[in-house]
Amino acid sequence: MKKLSEKEIKNKLKDFEGWEFHDDSIQTKFEFQDFKETFSIMTRIAFEAEAQQHHPEWTNVFNTLSISLSTHDAGGVTEKDFKMVEAIENIIEVD
Template structure:
């Protein structure tokens, strides 16, 4: 998988709301009603990430979920990261 240029990344970010690029990854934060809702969404994202064989760097504090995506093998952001980001957005919107 080819690492995307910064201009390619910025162009693709226009397709997904709430994500930003910095520190060689794309990032977002989601806030839920409580921990149970956050964890439930994390579980659904985990199954999708496994299906795509592409796993996020993430953390959760109570009702907040912080996600960073980059492709370590490519040394930066690739199409795989945007595919997973779009899947995550679909999961969130299905809430």
């Protein structure tokens, strides 16, 4: 998969509020009502990540979920990452 240029990444990020490009990855942070809701969403994202064979780097502290996506094989951000962003956004919208 082809690594996207910074210009391509920033253009695509216009479609996703709250996501930013830093350190060769696209990143965001979500805040939920409590730990239970956060962990529930993480579980749903995990199932989608497994289906896509594309696993985010993430951290969770109480009700906050921080996510970082990049395609390690390509050495940066690819279309695969944006497919995962879209899936994450759809999971969070449904909740």
